[in-house]
Amino acid sequence: MGNLSILDNTKSQTKIPVTVLSGYLGAGKTTIMNHVLNNRDGLKVAVIVNDLSEVNIDADLIQGGGGLSRTDEKLIEMSNGCICCTLREDLLREVEKLAMEKRFDYILIESTGVSEPVPVAQTFTYLDEEQGIDLSRLCNLDCMVTVVDAYSFWHDYSSGESLLERSQAASEDDTRSVVDLLIDQIEFCDVLILNKCDLVAEEDLEELEGVLRALQPRAKLIRTTNGRIDPKEILHTSLFDFEEASRSAGWIKEMEAPAHTPETEEYGISSFVYERVRPFHPQRLMEWMENWPEEVVRAKGIVWLATRDTMAQNLSQAGPSIQFGPAGYWVAALPLAERAVILQEEKELADKWDDVYGDRTNKLVFIGIELDTKKLIRSLDDCLLSDAELALDWSKLEDDFPSAG
Structure with a gap:
């Protein structure tokens, strides 16, 4: 009966719900995405995977993960750019096409590890006058998720390195530091997934959780190991509200x-x-x-x-x-x-x-x-x-x- 209720709910909706996964490189977004796709209770899902490089490794991993039906569902690769800036117009057009097809119950988006969540959320919230596309008429941004690597967080936080120094910048003009990106991703979300918890001592985990709650008191915080999460935690949550998310940072x-x-x-x-x-x-x-x-x-x-x-x-x-x-x-x-x-x-x-x-x-x-x-x-x-x-x-x-x- 649980499976039927999820499907019935989605069919009664006029707008297709969307969940966006953000999080720094290596945090475990792809692993979480594959786990959700393999435990999604029959939802027909369209997946968009964004990668900065020309070869979209994450898309290959998802396609090979067995979670998507090649006939009933769709995987879209968005490579060589970031959906929060250089590929934003492409994201608008791809999501509009998916919504107009009216054959999917849900859209899942895995953004690149250096993507900032605010511009992505704005893409679903406001009319893009240049493109003449208003995704808010077609989609319902349901949940913004940020994945944090419990094992690497403090190393990345204190590194003092820029994305350019790590060869991870979105462009040659991208002057952001690693820690600024981490904080941007944490301070704007509905759900914080603390992944790789098996690699960190309980005492250190509790301290990190405390810091994350101080940085982002509004978000639901979930511990995971190997990306194993109940899909209901990030699908059909009705958690996203742009104004609330914009004012949810601890400071x-x-x-x-x-x-x-x-x-x-x-x-x-x-x-x-x-x-x-x-x-x-x-x-x-x-x-x-x-x-x-x-x-x-x-x-x-x-x-x-x-x-x-x-x-x-x-x-x-x-x-x-x-x-x-x-x-x-x-x-x-x-x-x-x-x-x-x-x-x-x-x-x-x-x-x-x-x-x-x-x-x-x-x-x-x-x-x-x-x-x-x-x-x-x-x-x-x-x-x-x-x-x-x-x-x-x-x-x-x-x-x-x-x-x-």
Whole structure:
């Protein structure tokens, strides 16, 4: 009866459901895909496998895995590019064709290991005006899945390598670091599959799970070995919601949460928000960042540099990757008329408005393992302008940060 109910449900749907598997190279996406295809309760499935190289090895492995019927089902290989960028138009057209055939119950997509999930999700969520294709009329993006390699995660996280250095970049212009890609994949998903758990000690697994939950508190976290997962965990889940997924990262949840006293959580993983209405001295902050605390796994937020009084700066850290640059104008730096309109529309901003500095503030989220929160806060406070420095001309302070705004 269980098999019949799944099939009946799919036939009553007007839109074909789609599940997308993301995850860094070697995490086990293909193994999971083959396991699902061999245990899918009779669903007629179309599979799209994306590979950066000219030879689509993963597609060969799936075709040879015995999970697809060569007569009733379809395997589409998308090679020599990435569906989140260079092959995005191809993905639009292929999915549209599959949906129009009306002979499949489900579409499963395995993205390349260097694919970012957000652009792929956008492909299914919004009208592509250039191509004139609106996949949201034909498909229902059901579940975004990210596969994490429990054995290799910390090695990749701390490697400091770029995708170019590993010869894994989507193009010659792809300057992403390995850790930034890992974090992007983790912070935007509905289900996190922690694979290869048999290769990691229980204590280390529990710590890694704690970190993943801190990075992505919304996603359902599932442990697997050799990719063995119940297909119901990632098929017909109705879990995907673009707005929710876009705001599901742990740092966003922490940033939006009411002020609270930081507490050490299970396995020593904790987080806190650092917020001060006083600018940073650029050189002292630079020195602090050059000696970044190893226990901080993830940091994200807005920085107010004394030398950049009109422009807020964005700080984003994951492992050895630290990005810093302009985030936009402070509302307080805008012309009076424009400022008045914004304050009228955004009550929360108006309520927090400082009589002297307006909306200028430092607000940073820190997530880490065995954080000494009080020590970190003291060290950051030491980077702020002193009372004596507040009275000086801030523009004359030395500023070696890039992209001055």
